[in-house]
Amino acid sequence: MGHSNLNLAALIGSRICHDLISPIGAINNGLELLDMAGGAQGPEMDLISDSVGNAGARIRFFRIAYGAASDQMLGRPEIVSILDDIGKSQRQKMRWGPLEPQPRSQVRMAFLAMQCCETAMPYGGVIHVMVEDGVWTLAAEADKMVIDDALWDGLETPGLLPHITPALVQFALLPEIAKELNRTVSAKRSNGQIIIRF
DSSP states (O other): OOOOOHHHHHHHHHHHHHHHHHHHHHHHHHHHHHHHTTOOHHHHHHHHHHHHHHHHHHHHHHHHHHHHHOEEOOHHHHHHHHHHHHHSSSEHHHHHOOOEEEEHEEEEHHHHHHHHHHHHHOOOOEEEEEEEETEEEEEEEEESOOOOHHHHHHOOGGOOOOOOOOOGGGHHHHHHHHHTTTTTEEEEEEEEEEEEEO
């Protein structure tokens, strides 16, 4: 059985995240042992500890956003834990609304949509995630937004997407995944707010 480029990319993403999470977890465990033993302390150790925690949170987030997805259900506690941990190191805050477990494939789309919103919020802001009757809505709000219209037009019409850099790959991936799930992405923006639905 063959694999589409999209599926192969997701498998690669899963493999990378899977292989990186173990050594990062081991470093974190080592830091905890040092702390318990009264070992090295100070701003240097705090910096290392914060960096390891940030790396672990990002890998957990990326594993869902860019890894292979399924209809496996993800519970609210796991999702909120990931978003809280990743929010410690960035200006944008994520608010996860759904109370019930959600299919991993749809959480994946929500995570990619969050990353799209982040690009327009370099000075910080809040991203609210809601789902009602199977329709997902992400509402991003910030006092100051920097919006690249070509990228946002491309979410609704992928043929309009400009050249994509690695930092903007979520804009190319989100509509492709939506298509696989028989969903359509809409993106509306106004002064201080972006609404993504799928």
